[in-house]
Amino acid sequence: MNLEEVAxxxxxxxxxxxxxxxxxxxxxxSVRARVQDVVREHGYHPNAAARSLASRRTRxxxxxxxxxxxxxxxxxxFPVLIQGAVDACNHADHNLMLLMDTDEEAPTAxxxxxxxxxxxxxxxDGVAVAASVVDDPVVALLRKERLxxxxxxxxxxxxxxxxxADNRGGSRAAVAHLVAHGxxxxxTIAGPRTIRAGRDRLDGYRDALAAAKLPSxxxxxxxxxFSRRDAHRATHALFGQPP
Amino acid sequence: MNLEEVAxxxxxxxxxxxxxxxxxxxxxxSVRARVQDVVREHGYHPNAAARSLASRRTRxxxxxxxxxxxxxxxxxxFPVLIQGAVDACNHADHNLMLLMDTDEEAPTAxxxxxxxxxxxxxxxDGVAVAASVVDDPVVALLRKERLxxxxxxxxxxxxxxxxxADNRGGSRAAVAHLVAHGxxxxxTIAGPRTIRAGRDRLDGYRDALAAAKLPSxxxxxxxxxFSRRDAHRATHALFGQPP
DNA sequence: CTGTTAGCGCGTTCAT
DNA sequence: ATGAACGCGCTAACAG
Numbered sequence: 001m002n003l004e005e006v007a008x009x010x011x012x013x014x015x016x017x018x019x020x021x022x023x024x025x026x027x028x029x030s031v032r033a034r035v036q037d038v039v040r041e042h043g044y045h046p047n048a049a050a051r052s053l054a055s056r057r058t059r060x061x062x063x064x065x066x067x068x069x070x071x072x073x074x075x076x077x078f079p080v081l082i083q084g085a086v087d088a089c090n091h092a093d094h095n096l097m098l099l100m101d102t103d104e105e106a107p108t109a110x111x112x113x114x115x116x117x118x119x120x121x122x123x124x125d126g127v128a129v130a131a132s133v134v135d136d137p138v139v140a141l142l143r144k145e146r147l148x149x150x151x152x153x154x155x156x157x158x159x160x161x162x163x164x165a166d167n168r169g170g171s172r173a174a175v176a177h178l179v180a181h182g183x184x185x186x187x188t189i190a191g192p193r194t195i196r197a198g199r200d201r202l203d204g205y206r207d208a209l210a211a212a213k214l215p216s217x218x219x220x221x222x223x224x225x226f227s228r229r230d231a232h233r234a235t236h237a238l239f240g241q242p243p
Numbered sequence: 244m245n246l247e248e249v250a251x252x253x254x255x256x257x258x259x260x261x262x263x264x265x266x267x268x269x270x271x272x273s274v275r276a277r278v279q280d281v282v283r284e285h286g287y288h289p290n291a292a293a294r295s296l297a298s299r300r301t302r303x304x305x306x307x308x309x310x311x312x313x314x315x316x317x318x319x320x321f322p323v324l325i326q327g328a329v330d331a332c333n334h335a336d337h338n339l340m341l342l343m344d345t346d347e348e349a350p351t352a353x354x355x356x357x358x359x360x361x362x363x364x365x366x367x368d369g370v371a372v373a374a375s376v377v378d379d380p381v382v383a384l385l386r387k388e389r390l391x392x393x394x395x396x397x398x399x400x401x402x403x404x405x406x407x408a409d410n411r412g413g414s415r416a417a418v419a420h421l422v423a424h425g426x427x428x429x430x431t432i433a434g435p436r437t438i439r440a441g442r443d444r445l446d447g448y449r450d451a452l453a454a455a456k457l458p459s460x461x462x463x464x465x466x467x468x469f470s471r472r473d474a475h476r477a478t479h480a481l482f483g484q485p486p
Numbered sequence: 487c488t489g490t491t492a493g494c495g496c497g498t499t500c501a502t
Numbered sequence: 503a504t505g506a507a508c509g510c511g512c513t514a515a516c517a518g
Contacts (some may be wrong), residue, residue, distance in 0.1 A: 271487060
């Protein structure tokens with residue numbers, strides 16, 4: 001069942017059916033109704049590939065998760081991220097393609113599968129990149145392919161679009177809240193300094209302490225890697241501190 | 244840059260280029276080399292949509308995760324599942340589309356987005372279904388669409404393909420191992436009986452006890468829901484038992 | 487082994 | 503408002 005058949009059954013041209021299917025306004029009510037009946041009755045649905053070929057859009061968005069962040073298994077952030085991406089795609093009537101490099105190959109190399117098949121094949125309308133590493137080379141690649149993209153997590157280059165939580169501000173607000181409640185000995189468990197979010201939150205913590213004229217005690221800064229395990233360990237260590 | 248251009252530059256026909264690109268053996272070595280040079284030099288890569296339209300294959304596989312299993316966030320199984328699916332797709336030079344229903348709509352209804360756009364649009368070559376619920380109605384849907392699919396987790400109907408761990412056998416082997424080491428008082432923390440895996444593993448436990456002629460003591464069977472929390476609680480409860 | 491010829495199913499001018 | 507005609511880029515018979 002394709003456009004052609006629907007057109008025949010409805011006694012109109014393919015163009016008209018296409019217009020109805022795509023919600024084009026320039027179709028008389030009667031014709032529209034007739035076409036819609038046929039569509040419904042025969043369960044017609046446009047073929048995605050043909051549509052993509054003609055329209056030059058795939059209605060597929062990519063979510064690129066660097067394998068490097070092997071944290072996919074431990075960090076509870078990823079399931080949430082994935083779920084959110086899928087939801088957003090659903091709402092926009094798009095589909096989500098999950099892109100992760102497989103260990104063996106350099107993910108950003110010119111010849112990588114990702115690069116070859118997905119990016120060059122124009123398989124995607126755009127891609128969101130869960131950039132773990134600052135200055136990920138994938139950025140250059142995406143630019144060269146002229147594929148619209150957005151980074152998840154701040155990026156130094158002001159020209160690249162990104163979305164991120166306000167890590168520093170949030171951290172600062174949390175600590176300020178404790179200060180406002182009279183606390184004066186406030187600890188934090190900081191993430192790796194190699195990761196932006198880790199640095200930013202620690203900065204926010206320090207911001208708030210400084211604003212409250214509280215001393216910054218290194219002994220009150222625990223270390224973690226965003227995992228439960230580390231958080232657990234660091235918490236115990238902190239509580240083991242002398243008061 | 245498309246087949247046509249490559250053909251022109253290499254002084255051959257489109258078909259020949261297509262053959263080279265698709266690894267068809269019936270091309271002379273010299274011509275093949277010439278074509279490959281042009282391809283590499285100009286960074287040609289076949290357009291996915293056009294290819295799909297002509298070949299009637301998308302090289303996209305779906306991974307359907309029912310939202311119902313809200314466990315996506317807590318159950319560490321899902322990240323592993325997703326990762327595994329992506330890896331398998333990568334190896335087979337396919338891509339993975341992630342399918343999850345969004346809360347608001349009945350996932351299996353005829354008019355659901357999933358059904359309309361993805362299944363009927365022939366967007367996928369096949370789909371793997373992380374079936375949580377026994378007798379998921381999505382099975383009927385997939386059958387009707389004649390879309391190849393495989394369930395992740397056992398299914399009652401022998402006609403549907405599924406992959407699963409050998410829960411019963413694995414459990415039996417684990418317990419038998421303890422028995423072989425002289426243990427005679429063996430406990431288990433069983434999953435929900437409503438879930439196949441839970442029942443199967445408990446059955447395996449009982450199998451092994453029976454085979455060893457050991458009594459089955461209900462007090463040694465803890466309850467859990469596959470979560471860390473429950474496992475922790477149940478373990479404490481078991482250790483609290485009188486010896 | 488290579489080229490020619492048809493489509494694949496749809497979007498999109500351009501006339502009417 | 504509707505239809506005719508063309509093109510999207512590629513695969514797949516079919517000849518030769």
